[in-house]
Amino acid sequence: MKQRRKERIDRGIKARSDDVFSLNSFREMLYVAVPPLAPVLILLILPLELSSYWQKVLISTCVFALLAMSWDFLVGVGMVSLGQALFFGVGAYIAGISNKILGLPIWIDIPIATILGGIVSALLLAPVLRLRGVYFSMVTLVLPLMLERIVEASGVFGGTEGISGITPFPNSFFESYLIVLVTLFALFAFRRLITTDYGLVLKAIKDNDRAVMSVGINIYWMKAQALFISGCVGAFCGAFITHVYGFVGMPSFALDYSILPLSSAVVGGMGTFAGSFLGAFILVPLSEALRGIGGLRIVLYSFFLVFFIVALPEGIFHYIQRKYQQFERWVEVDK
Amino acid sequence: MLEISNLMVFYENALALNDFSMSLQAGGIIAVIGSNSAGKTTLMNTLSGLIIDTKIKEQRKGGERITVYGKIIFNGEDITDLYPSERVKMGMVLCRERHPIFPESDLMENLRIAGYLRKRSEIKEMIDYVFDLFPTLVRLKNRKAGFLSGGEQQMLTIGMALVVKPSLLLLDEPLLGLSPMMQTTLVDAIKKIREQTGLTIVITEQFARPILPMIDYGYIIENGMLTLDGTGLALMENPEVKGAYFGV
Numbered sequence: 001m002k003q004r005r006k007e008r009i010d011r012g013i014k015a016r017s018d019d020v021f022s023l024n025s026f027r028e029m030l031y032v033a034v035p036p037l038a039p040v041l042i043l044l045i046l047p048l049e050l051s052s053y054w055q056k057v058l059i060s061t062c063v064f065a066l067l068a069m070s071w072d073f074l075v076g077v078g079m080v081s082l083g084q085a086l087f088f089g090v091g092a093y094i095a096g097i098s099n100k101i102l103g104l105p106i107w108i109d110i111p112i113a114t115i116l117g118g119i120v121s122a123l124l125l126a127p128v129l130r131l132r133g134v135y136f137s138m139v140t141l142v143l144p145l146m147l148e149r150i151v152e153a154s155g156v157f158g159g160t161e162g163i164s165g166i167t168p169f170p171n172s173f174f175e176s177y178l179i180v181l182v183t184l185f186a187l188f189a190f191r192r193l194i195t196t197d198y199g200l201v202l203k204a205i206k207d208n209d210r211a212v213m214s215v216g217i218n219i220y221w222m223k224a225q226a227l228f229i230s231g232c233v234g235a236f237c238g239a240f241i242t243h244v245y246g247f248v249g250m251p252s253f254a255l256d257y258s259i260l261p262l263s264s265a266v267v268g269g270m271g272t273f274a275g276s277f278l279g280a281f282i283l284v285p286l287s288e289a290l291r292g293i294g295g296l297r298i299v300l301y302s303f304f305l306v307f308f309i310v311a312l313p314e315g316i317f318h319y320i321q322r323k324y325q326q327f328e329r330w331v332e333v334d335k
Numbered sequence: 336m337l338e339i340s341n342l343m344v345f346y347e348n349a350l351a352l353n354d355f356s357m358s359l360q361a362g363g364i365i366a367v368i369g370s371n372s373a374g375k376t377t378l379m380n381t382l383s384g385l386i387i388d389t390k391i392k393e394q395r396k397g398g399e400r401i402t403v404y405g406k407i408i409f410n411g412e413d414i415t416d417l418y419p420s421e422r423v424k425m426g427m428v429l430c431r432e433r434h435p436i437f438p439e440s441d442l443m444e445n446l447r448i449a450g451y452l453r454k455r456s457e458i459k460e461m462i463d464y465v466f467d468l469f470p471t472l473v474r475l476k477n478r479k480a481g482f483l484s485g486g487e488q489q490m491l492t493i494g495m496a497l498v499v500k501p502s503l504l505l506l507d508e509p510l511l512g513l514s515p516m517m518q519t520t521l522v523d524a525i526k527k528i529r530e531q532t533g534l535t536i537v538i539t540e541q542f543a544r545p546i547l548p549m550i551d552y553g554y555i556i557e558n559g560m561l562t563l564d565g566t567g568l569a570l571m572e573n574p575e576v577k578g579a580y581f582g583v
Contacts, residue, residue: 130392197447204437204448210385211435215449215499216423 003333008326035324039277040184047176054288055176059244061284062183063237067261068268068276069190070233075270076194077226078132078206083140085257086124087234088241089147091117095239096163096248106167110239117235122227129220129227141258148253162249169243179240183277186233190273202226260284267308269315278317282308336361336535337382337503342405344377344386344559351377353559355405359537361502363551364529366567367539368580374559375539376432379507382407382537383429384419409503424452426502430495432511434488438481442472442491445480449495458498465494468524486517493524504528506538510545518545525549543580547571 009031023029046058067084074081095113098104104112128139152160169175193199204212205219212219237257242248260283261276268279286304290297312319337359344352352374359365369375380386381403390401407415414422419429437445446465450458466473469490475483480491489509496504506525510518522545528534540546547553547567555563555576563573570576577583 130395135396197451200440200444200448201451204440207437207439208435210388211431211437211495212448213385213388213419214383214423214429214431214435215495216420216428216452218418218420 004330005333006328007331008328031327036188039187039274043180043184047173047180052172055172056244057285057288058176059179059241061280062179063241064260064264064284065183065277065280066186066233066237067257068264068280069186069273070230071261072265072270072273072276073190073194073233074226074230075265076206077202077223078209079223079226080133080137081140081230081258082137082262083142083144083258084234084261085144085253085255086140086147087117087121087231088238088257089144089253090120090124090231091235091238092242092248092252093157093238094120094235095242096166097157099166099243100163106169106243110236110243113239113242114232114236117238118228118230118232121231121235122224125227126224129223144253144258145255148250151250151253158249160250162247162251164247166242166246166248168246175240175244182236182240187273187277194273263305267305267316269317269319272317272321275315275317278320279315282316336410337537338406338408339382340406340408342378342381342407343403344374344381345400345402347399351559352381355556355559355561357554357561357564359503359535359552361535362529362533364525364536364538364549366546366550366553367537367556368541368543368546368553368570368576369539369556370541370579372558373541373556375541375556376507377559378556379429379431379505379537379539382505383427384414384417384422385429387416387418423499423501426500427505428496428499428501428503429505430492430507430509432508434485434492436480436483436488436491436495438479441477441479442483443476445491445495446498450498453498453500457500461498461500462494465497468497468527469494485512486514486520489513489517489521490524493521493528497528501534503535503537506536508540509538510540510542515545518542522546522549541580543570543576547576 009028023032047055050058067088070087071081071084091113094116095109098109098112099106124143125140128136131139151157157163169178194203201212201217202222205222209219238252242252261280264279264283265276266279267283268277269275283305287297287301290300293300308316339358340356342352342355343350355374355378357365367375367378377386380389386401386403390403393399393401403415405415406413409422409425409427412425414425414427437448440448443462446462447458450461453461471487472490472494475487480488483491493506493509509521509525513521525536525538526549529536538546538550547570550567553565553567553570554561555570563570563575565573
């Protein structure tokens with residue numbers, strides 16, 4: 001009888017060389033291709049299969065996934081933000097104003113809101129770039145709440161009534177596919193960006209900012225750029241949702257847009273973007289699914305959160321990734 | 336090339352550097368020798384401009400008041416108030432003490448981060464030079480920097496400074512925490528850097544024995560004050576230096 005032994009699949013693939021992968025069979029190709037292809041295929045098929053209610057949930061999930069990834073990106077640079085709502089709200093208001101008041105079409109106001117939102121967010125946080133840790137977090141937490149109160153007290157941009165009657169997207173499939181494609185693009189773009197020299201420098205700022213300074217890089221300029229990138233993503237979400245609901249108002253600065261992305265990234269696993277993405281795709285639909293049970297919803301939801309954080313402190317994605325890499329297969333022993 | 340005149344640094348009321356002056360010609364190696372809390376790191380941070388950043392940070396959080404007096408002239412230009420990044424662009428690069436590497440990134444990534452502002456061809460050329468200088472690092476290319484030994488991390492730190500292509504290299508306690516054998520390796524490497532690139536080097540160190548023989552000129556500081564200066568050989572022969580640093 002032939003002798004067999006167990007071998008980890010990735011041992012065969014990461015063949016004896018640091019950067020070169022050798023794929024010897026269809027199965028090995030599948031092993032490498034499934035992780036990046038699975039989310040793409042699932043997300044592209046989902047809008048076709050879901051009811052209109054769950055399509056809205058999918059949109060909301062993608063928006064929170066984007067916010068979670070932008071939060072994860074900032075954390076990677078050493079800036080723990082508690083105020084993604086700032087980016088979201090700024091983008092939402094710019095889109096609302098440019099569409100309703102300035103009369104710009106949807107195809108122009110969303111890109112404008114994205115870029116301008118990124119710039120405004122970076123400018124608002126520029127004075128606190130030198131702050132680190134909890135000090136930076138506190139400022140980011142307070143800014144959206146402050147802007148919300150300014151809108152309320154001064155009555156600008158519709159005050160408590162907000163701005164309604166904003167041009168909607170042509171149809172629900174279009175809006176679903178737009179947000180799905182942007183989410184997938186952001187996921188792969190963020191993952192690519194962080195491995196480039198630019199991304200390495202951003203990561204290094206978190207590791208040892210003085211050492212980065214020592215090699216002549218202006219870390220505050222780099223941090224401002226990171227805020228701009230993260231701000232653009234957040235602002236796009238705000239602008240997009242404004243057109244989905246046809247309304248923008250004070251709720252755009254709600255705490256939900258700060259806390260849920262953070263929870264998604266923590267539950268999913270930080271530092272990979274895929275973790276934040278996965279976290280949002282667990283928490284947001286879960287929250288909707290629990291809607292039917294009434295008052296106990298929040299209790300159960302909190303229970304799930306606590307369970308994931310206690311049982312898998314590294315995050316679900318890191319756990320799945322580890323297990324995936326530990327897949328084994330039987331191989332015949334060479335004699 | 337570098338002219339420091341009457342440099343004084345206060346941390347609140349404590350005087351870390353007191354009326355320190357020195358000058359340095361291009362292509363030379365000078366050392367500032369002193370025991371702990373002599374003011375060596377303060378001198379390096381002041382030269383590299385990092386103290387300006389610390390000063391602003393402390394000011395913003397209501398911490399220690401840092402005051403700097405005196406003048407630093409580099410290549411004929413007053414750089415006393417310049418930010419660290421601008422000083423690096425002028426060619427002044429600091430290699431800080433205690434191996435400041437990026438532990439989560441691998442060795443090659445560390446070198447790429449250091450050369451971020453340079454052209455790709457320059458980075459490649461300098462990385463090749465670093466591997467030529469420290470052959471030990473070649474086989475560790477893909478290892479996470481946090482897992483390197485102290486000596487390897489120090490080599491990497493110097494390598495990172497070299498990738499920036501400095502004209503003046505500031506080495507803050509490069510021999511700290513290293514075994515005598517590793518100290519010799521590093522001293523040889525520093526000599527080689529000077530011979531091969533003609534780089535001007537300022538070293539601060541508390542281990543005088545391996546450093547003094549290779550320097551052109553040395554300064555001894557204690558409690559922030561310049562107590563003695565002279566050529567490397569003269570300092571080695573000085574009975575006070577022998578007593579304080581060689582234990583003779």
